Amino acid sequence: xxxxxxxxxxxxxxxxxxxxxxxxxxxxxxxxxxxxxxxxxxxxxxxxxxxxxxxxxxxxxxxxxxxxxxxxxxxxxxxxxxxxxxxxxxxxxxxxxxxxxxxxxxxxxxxxxxxxxxxxxxxxxxxxxxxxxxxxxxxxxxxxxxxxxxxxxxxxxxxxxxxxxxxxxxxxxxxxxxxxxxxxxxxxxxxxxxxxxxxxxxxxxxxxxxxxxxxxxxxxxxxxxxxxxxxxxxxxxxxxxxxxxxxxxxxxxxxxxxxxxxxxxxxxxxxxxxxxxxxxxxxxxxxxxxxxxxxxxxxxxxxxxxxxxxxxxxxxxxxxxxxxxxxxxxx
Amino acid sequence: xxxxxxxxxxxxxxxxxxxxxxxxxxxxxxxxxxxxxxxxxxxxxxxxxxxxxxxxxxxxxxxxxxxxxxxxxxxxxxxxxxxxxxxxxxxxxxxxxxxxxxxxxxxxxxxxxxxxxxxxxxxxxxxxxxxxxxxxxxxxxxxxxxxxxxxxxxxxxxxxxxxxxxxxxxxxxxxxxxxxxxxxxxxxxxxxxxxxxxxxxxxxxxxxxxxxxxxxxxxxxxxxxxxxxxxxxxxxxxxxxxxxxxxxxxxxxxxxxxxxxxxxxxxxx
Numbered sequence: 001x002x003x004x005x006x007x008x009x010x011x012x013x014x015x016x017x018x019x020x021x022x023x024x025x026x027x028x029x030x031x032x033x034x035x036x037x038x039x040x041x042x043x044x045x046x047x048x049x050x051x052x053x054x055x056x057x058x059x060x061x062x063x064x065x066x067x068x069x070x071x072x073x074x075x076x077x078x079x080x081x082x083x084x085x086x087x088x089x090x091x092x093x094x095x096x097x098x099x100x101x102x103x104x105x106x107x108x109x110x111x112x113x114x115x116x117x118x119x120x121x122x123x124x125x126x127x128x129x130x131x132x133x134x135x136x137x138x139x140x141x142x143x144x145x146x147x148x149x150x151x152x153x154x155x156x157x158x159x160x161x162x163x164x165x166x167x168x169x170x171x172x173x174x175x176x177x178x179x180x181x182x183x184x185x186x187x188x189x190x191x192x193x194x195x196x197x198x199x200x201x202x203x204x205x206x207x208x209x210x211x212x213x214x215x216x217x218x219x220x221x222x223x224x225x226x227x228x229x230x231x232x233x234x235x236x237x238x239x240x241x242x243x244x245x246x247x248x249x250x251x252x253x254x255x256x257x258x259x260x261x262x263x264x265x266x267x268x269x270x271x272x273x274x275x276x277x278x279x280x281x282x283x284x285x286x287x288x289x290x291x292x293x294x295x296x297x298x299x300x301x302x303x304x305x306x307x308x309x310x311x312x313x314x315x316x317x318x319x320x321x322x323x324x325x326x327x328x329x330x331x
Numbered sequence: 332x333x334x335x336x337x338x339x340x341x342x343x344x345x346x347x348x349x350x351x352x353x354x355x356x357x358x359x360x361x362x363x364x365x366x367x368x369x370x371x372x373x374x375x376x377x378x379x380x381x382x383x384x385x386x387x388x389x390x391x392x393x394x395x396x397x398x399x400x401x402x403x404x405x406x407x408x409x410x411x412x413x414x415x416x417x418x419x420x421x422x423x424x425x426x427x428x429x430x431x432x433x434x435x436x437x438x439x440x441x442x443x444x445x446x447x448x449x450x451x452x453x454x455x456x457x458x459x460x461x462x463x464x465x466x467x468x469x470x471x472x473x474x475x476x477x478x479x480x481x482x483x484x485x486x487x488x489x490x491x492x493x494x495x496x497x498x499x500x501x502x503x504x505x506x507x508x509x510x511x512x513x514x515x516x517x518x519x520x521x522x523x524x525x526x527x528x529x530x531x532x533x534x535x536x537x538x539x540x541x542x543x544x545x546x547x548x549x550x551x552x553x554x555x556x557x558x559x560x561x562x563x564x565x566x567x568x569x570x571x572x573x574x575x576x577x578x579x580x581x582x583x584x585x586x587x588x589x590x591x592x593x594x595x596x597x598x599x600x
Contacts, residue, residue, distance in 0.1 A: 014497040075496060077465075078474055102496045106477040109465035113433060118559030121429075121460035135563065141457055145565050153559040190474035190509055195502035199495050209598065233598070251516075257371075258515060266598050287596050288573065289589060304575035305592055307585050317582035321590050325599070 004132065005094040005154065007033040010084070010107075011044040011056050011064070012099050014075070018044070018052055020167065021099030023059040025160055027168035028126055029097055030060035036132050038094065041065060043087055045080055045183070047073035057176035060168050064176065065091075069183035074196070075103055078189035081110040086184060088115060093155045095134055097126075100159035101206075108159050118151035120158045125165075134158070139284060162206060163265060202236045202252045204260040209235025209268075210282070212255055213243060216271015216292060216311055220248035225315050226270065232322045238262060240278050256281035270311040274299030291315070336389030336487055337446040338380045340413065341436055341467065342373040344397050344404040345457045369404045372452025374411070374520035375513045380450050381412035382518065383485050390414045392443065396424055396435050402536050409531035410523035417443070421540035426555030429458070433466035434557060438548035439539060440471060447507040448490060453478055453514045464512040475510040476503050480517055 009029045012019040026042065033040040042056035045067040053066045067083050088096060088111070096111075098104040100122045112119035120136040127135045134156040136149040151157070204210060211230040213223065226237045238255040239248070255262050257280040267285035272278060274290070274297055282288065283302055290303040291311050300306040307314055346365035369377075380391045393408040395401050396419040405416035419439050427435065440446060449471075451464035461477065468475035481493040489506045505511065523531075541550055551557060578588045593599040 014499070019497070075501075077476075081469070102478050105461050106465060106475075106496070109429070109433075109462040110469040110475075112462070113430060113466040113469035116430065116559070118428065118430060119460075119462060120560055121458075121462055140459065140565070145567060147562050148564040149560050150563045151560050190506045191476065192504045192506075193501055194491065194504055195500075197500045197502075199498055199500050203498075233593075266593065266596065287592070287598070289592070300577070302573050304573060305589065306575065306577045307589075308577060308579075309582065309585065313582040314585055317586035318589055321583070321586040322599075325590055 004036055004038050005092045006039045006041050007036070007095045007097070008041045008043060008088070008091065008093040008155070009056070009061065010096070010098040010104065011042045012101060012103055013044065013046050013049060013052065014103070016046065016049050016052060018055050019099060019101060019162075021101060021104075021160070021162040022056065023167045023170070024162070024165040025097045025099060026056055026059040026061055028160070028165045029095075030168060032095060032126065032128060032134075035128055036094070039063060041091065041093065043067070043084060045072045045083060047071075053178045054176075057178075058170050058172050058174050060174070062176045064178045065181050066178055067181050067183045069185070071185050072183055074193050076189050076191060076193075077106050077110060078191065079183075079186050080107055081114065082186060083181075083183055084111055085114045087181065088155060096155040096157045098157070098159045100161045104159050108157060112157050115155070117153040117155060117157055120149045120151065123158045123160045126158065126160065161263065163208065163263075204236060204238055204253070204255060204262045207236040207262060208265050209233040210238045210255070210262045210264045210266075210285070211235055211268045211270065212238035212240065212272060212282070213270050213311075214240040214272030214278070215242055217243065217248075218312075222312075223249055225312075225319075229268070229315055229319050229322075232319060232326075233266075235264065235266075238267075238282075240272050240275075269299050269303070270315065272299055273297045274302065336383070336387060336448065338383060338389055338391045339440060339443070339446050339449045340373070340377050340380045340391060340393045340408070341449065341451045341463070342377065342393055342395045342404060342408060343370045343455050343457075344368070344395060344401040345370045345455055367400065367403065369407055370452055370455045370457075372454060372456070372513070372515060374452075375515050375517050376450040376452045377408055377411055377413060378518045378520040379482055379511075379513050380448075381521070383448070383482065383490075384412075387485060387487060389447075392417065394436060394439055394443075395419065396427070396432060396439075398425075402538075405536050406531040406534075407523065409534050410528045411521060412527060415534065415537070417537045417539060419539050419544075421553075423541045423550065423556075424554045426558065427553065428558035428560045429460050429462040429466055430559055431552060431554055431557035433463050433470055434548070434552045435544075435554075436463070437467045437470035438544050440467070441547045442539070442544060447487075449473075449508075449510040451510065451512045453512045461512070464510060468510040471508075471510075473508045473510055474505060475512070476505055477512045479511045479513045482511075482513075482517065
């Protein structure tokens with residue numbers, strides 16, 4: 001049998017802060033590397049990020065390939081891809097994992113195309129077959145089916161959805177090697193960042209908890225109730241389309257086919273009947289809780305927990321219960 | 332530069348998503364009741380192209396790879412403002428994953444000659460990978476900006492686009508030739524105009540097969556043969572049968588059960 005390459009994880013950073021999905025991938029990557037009997041590496045690109053280089057090691061990496069260069073200060077897909085491709089050509093890993101964030105999904109296809117290797121998008125699970133080849137599991141057809149994908153070429157590349165893998169325990173005692181690499185400088189990539197602004201709008205796509213309202217909501221002011229619940233759970237407020245169209249809440253909050261696709265750990269649908277258009281935007285949530293007065297509402301067909309009742313009674317009770325619980329912990 | 336802008340829009344014909352059902356007995360997708368339409372995100376791409384053309388002039392060429400009937404979608408695109416259309420169709424193209432698809436599209440773009448801007452939808456609703464745009468850009472050796480939410484400005488040399496990545500909005504100047512993928516926020520696609528509908532029936536659609544691409548591509552890189560990934564298995568996810576527990580009792584009882592559930596699923600610690 002030919003010698004196996006390592007498992008490599010892309011460490012995504014923004015403004016010097018490593019994205020959590022990286023640590024989730026390192027957790028999974030460690031598991032895969034141990035089963036294959038190979039090392040786990042991580043590649044980190046940026047500027048003045050040396051301090052962060054130990055983090056992947058604390059989360060399970062044996063080796064971190066660090067590219068610290070002023071030209072890599074901001075994300076430039078050509079510079080980031082070119083340097084990563086060079087590393088992959090040198091290191092020849094068997095498996096290369098990238099977070100399925102917007103940055104990851106911008107970068108990964110370029111790398112895969114440059115290496116003429118396969119790339120599986122937005123995986124929700126990874127495992128190994130008897131030959132040690134990667135089984136990549138992803139939803140297809142907007143969640144109608146699940147597919148197991150395999151890759152004939154190396155590295156086997158996958159982007160992996162944020163928040164589907166368990167993050168390993170951080171161990172600051174863990175030791176590993178930081179390999180400082182010299183970045184290839186590409187002066188003109190054809191792209192220039194003119195301005196960066198904080199995106200302070202609601203980010204439904206990456207939210208852990210979404211509390212959404214539909215036509216069951218009586219008046220725009222009552223979004224306060226949802227906001228309170230969302231805040232208690234550290235989440236954000238979503239909405240079905242009719243309320244957005246009526247101008248009750250901004251389009252940023254819209255969940256559904258013509259809005260945002262939310263994939264939180266928990267989705268609480270309040271007074272939402274569950275039209276297919278809406279289901280498209282939330283059916284991949286880990287847990288769906290539905291509150292609706294109408295027992296025949298289709299939303300109950302996709303819910304893990306259903307409450308046939310009035311959101312104006314359930315939500316205040318739920319907020320009280322959550323506050324009581326957190327009070328207990330503080331005490 | 333005096334030459335008019337050459338804009339290429341990559342589209343895909345997809346089944347109408349709500350009509351597709353999973354046949355649990357046969358273990359495969361049943362598309363029979365689904366009409367074929369232009370991928371909705373590609374309509375935003377086409378609209379962006381037509382708007383750019385309206386602003387500074389140019390020609391919009393729409394390109395698709397697919398079965399012969401994908402020609403309908405190309406005519407639809409012409410009715411929505413495209414000037415010309417290219418259909419890449421050949422049994423050899425079939426069964427392509429994103430890399431083989433990108434390779435075929437990139438080869439056709441090379442054959443078309445000089446271009447300035449390629450616009451794609453951010454993803455397709457059937458494949459849902461968002462990979463073909465960036466892969467085409469890499470294969471053509473041009474820069475790209477994905478997930479563009481706004482085209483702020485355009486002239487014959489460059490486009491300025493706004494895109495959200497991570498926690499930030501980036502305003503990026505992309506010098507031509509370049510590629511962008513647009514989200515549904517980029518614009519509201521127009522409906523076909525009557526006059527353009529007439530024109531779409533009369534316009535010739537260029538049809539290319541593997542023979543037509545021999546000078547720009549290797550046959551081995553197309554379709555199933557050129558696809559490094561393969562589907563080992565498909566199955567219906569459990570979530571399709573998610574119908575779960577109905578929680579009953581007073582509002583307080585129900586609230587307590589929900590909190591318990593949030594603990595069980597470790598949303599509350």
